[in-house]
Amino acid sequence: MKIVRSSSRLIPLSFWIVLLITCSTLVIAQSPDGKIDSAVIIHWNDFHSSNLPFEPTWGVPKGTFVGGYANVAGYIDSLRRVYPGALVLNGGDDFQGSPVSSLTKGMSQILILNRIKPSVMTIGNHEFDYGPLNLKKAISEAQFPFVSCNLYDSTKNGLLTEPYVIVQSGSLKIAVIGFVLKTMKHSTLPENVKGIGVLDPATEIMKYVRELNDRTDLIVVLSHNGDDYDSLIANNLSDVDVIIGAHSHTPIRKPAVVNNIVICQAGSNGRFVGLLNAKVDKARKSIVSYDYQLIETRLGGVTASPIIAHIVDSLESNIRVEMDRVIGDLKVSWKRNDRGESNIGSWICDVTREYFQTDIAMMNSGGIRKGLNAGPIKVRDLWEISPFDNSVEIISLTGEQLTELLKWRIENPRDFLQVSGLRYVYNNQQKHLISAEVNGKPIDPTKIYTIATNNFVVGQFERFFGLKPGAVDIRHTPIIGRDVMIDAVLKQPVIRYETDGRIIDQAGTY
Numbered sequence: 001m002k003i004v005r006s007s008s009r010l011i012p013l014s015f016w017i018v019l020l021i022t023c024s025t026l027v028i029a030q031s032p033d034g035k036i037d038s039a040v041i042i043h044w045n046d047f048h049s050s051n052l053p054f055e056p057t058w059g060v061p062k063g064t065f066v067g068g069y070a071n072v073a074g075y076i077d078s079l080r081r082v083y084p085g086a087l088v089l090n091g092g093d094d095f096q097g098s099p100v101s102s103l104t105k106g107m108s109q110i111l112i113l114n115r116i117k118p119s120v121m122t123i124g125n126h127e128f129d130y131g132p133l134n135l136k137k138a139i140s141e142a143q144f145p146f147v148s149c150n151l152y153d154s155t156k157n158g159l160l161t162e163p164y165v166i167v168q169s170g171s172l173k174i175a176v177i178g179f180v181l182k183t184m185k186h187s188t189l190p191e192n193v194k195g196i197g198v199l200d201p202a203t204e205i206m207k208y209v210r211e212l213n214d215r216t217d218l219i220v221v222l223s224h225n226g227d228d229y230d231s232l233i234a235n236n237l238s239d240v241d242v243i244i245g246a247h248s249h250t251p252i253r254k255p256a257v258v259n260n261i262v263i264c265q266a267g268s269n270g271r272f273v274g275l276l277n278a279k280v281d282k283a284r285k286s287i288v289s290y291d292y293q294l295i296e297t298r299l300g301g302v303t304a305s306p307i308i309a310h311i312v313d314s315l316e317s318n319i320r321v322e323m324d325r326v327i328g329d330l331k332v333s334w335k336r337n338d339r340g341e342s343n344i345g346s347w348i349c350d351v352t353r354e355y356f357q358t359d360i361a362m363m364n365s366g367g368i369r370k371g372l373n374a375g376p377i378k379v380r381d382l383w384e385i386s387p388f389d390n391s392v393e394i395i396s397l398t399g400e401q402l403t404e405l406l407k408w409r410i411e412n413p414r415d416f417l418q419v420s421g422l423r424y425v426y427n428n429q430q431k432h433l434i435s436a437e438v439n440g441k442p443i444d445p446t447k448i449y450t451i452a453t454n455n456f457v458v459g460q461f462e463r464f465f466g467l468k469p470g471a472v473d474i475r476h477t478p479i480i481g482r483d484v485m486i487d488a489v490l491k492q493p494v495i496r497y498e499t500d501g502r503i504i505d506q507a508g509t510y
Contacts, residue, residue, distance in 0.1 A: 045091025045246030049101035091246030092124025122178030147178035328377035345418025408466030
């Protein structure tokens with residue numbers, strides 16, 4: 001398809017939902033015969049079992065609530081009534097993030113999605129959080145298709161799911177090919193993906209594109225890959241029209257167009273639903289124009305789905321009293337930061353170090369799943385901040401190894417580590433460690449230091465630390481990190497935490 005011009009402007013949604021929406025309009029070369037069909041895609045991603053409405057920590061007035069599956073389903077239902085032939089796509093990572101998902105091992109989400117009935121869903125890395133057998137059970141109980149073209153199941157010597165489906169949308173046959181990021185195994189515990197291989201995405205997508213080209217009018221890739229990587233992979237694809245993305249939690253208000261492929265993503269946790277309305281030249285099998293709207297799912301904008309509300313309420317009924325118990329008072333909002341020190345990360349590491357009486361504590365920023373506005377702290381909040389049942393592991397290593405570890409982290413900063421007991425200064429641009437001390441003293445190369453961290457970090461030991469696990473002593477504990485956090489709030493319920501400069505980048509950038 002040939003782009004002739006594009007523009008972006010703010011417009012209201014063309015039906016009764018009253019809210020501000022960013023709309024992108026793209027016009028492409030018109031069909032010579034004038035025969036144009038419509039393809040509409042409704043999509044969301046990275047829901048992370050946010051089944052209850054929540055108050056965002058950014059971008060809305062205080063007291064504004066969004067999301068919740070009954071509310072999100074209401075928005076989807078409203079859009080389906082306006083666009084009866086629309087594709088409804090879920091980009092994966094519906095599992096993990098709330099107490100009910102952890103307690104049901106994701107089956108809560110299958111129960112809800114079986115009533116929403118997305119046209120297609122792809123598999124995200126967090127669908128593996130309860131292990132491959134549990135995921136296979138979830139797929140077998142789903143009343144909608146899962147697709148992934150690059151997840152190989154060695155136990156059956158074939159793909160884990162079908163690689164694609166063909167959906168009839170009005171007069172158009174639309175293929176939807178699913179895939180997950182190539183480094184998916186870095187995003188979960190090794191035992192959770194036992195027997196699963198991840199094939200090269202671009203190679204596998206193109207294999208099925210060639211198979212589908214003569215059988216369909218439009219090809220959509222449903223990607224759990226992240227927006228930056230979607231743009232990169234688009235350069236290696238041909239005859240693909242749209243990438244509906246996930247994984248990076250990016251609210252893309254104006255779709256990118258890379259290699260003539262329209263790339264969209266709708267944030268995370270159900271705060272947004274994306275709506276792509278494309279005009280398709282069926283003869284040329286190409287998009288000639290499109291409108292895109294990123295719809296914020298503010299509570300009260302539409303009528304919530306009573307069916308989904310009933311399911312969510314039933315799932316919550318047995319745990320609501322305990323989960324909504326107020327156990328603390330947060331005086332300063334906890335804010336996440338995956339590029340530097342955060343007050344919530346410092347608090348988690350401090351209480352963990354104190355509990356285990358180690359020299360140091362470390363926490364991967366990606367394991368801190370939400371921030372929290374100042375106000376009451378509920379048990380549920382701590383489950384949602386730390387939804388993974390990660391146990392705490394104790395590492396013993398020399399000061400020399402600790403220094404090498406820090407140098408590795410500076411050179412390989414993916415998934416920033418929050419710390420306690422450790423202070424260091426570095427230059428990110430020069431990739432240089434300037435100084436480091438443990439509990440106020442310079443690191444002694446010959447001394448043995450202890451670090452409390454979680455089993456996810458230990459499971460990805462070389463990637464996080466640049467050391468072989470056999471080079472250090474690792475002691476497992478049966479204690480769940482989240483339980484340490486709950487215990488800490490019960491002991492000191494009034495919490496005021498600020499960052500204190502324990503990690504300083506002299507370059508001023510990450």
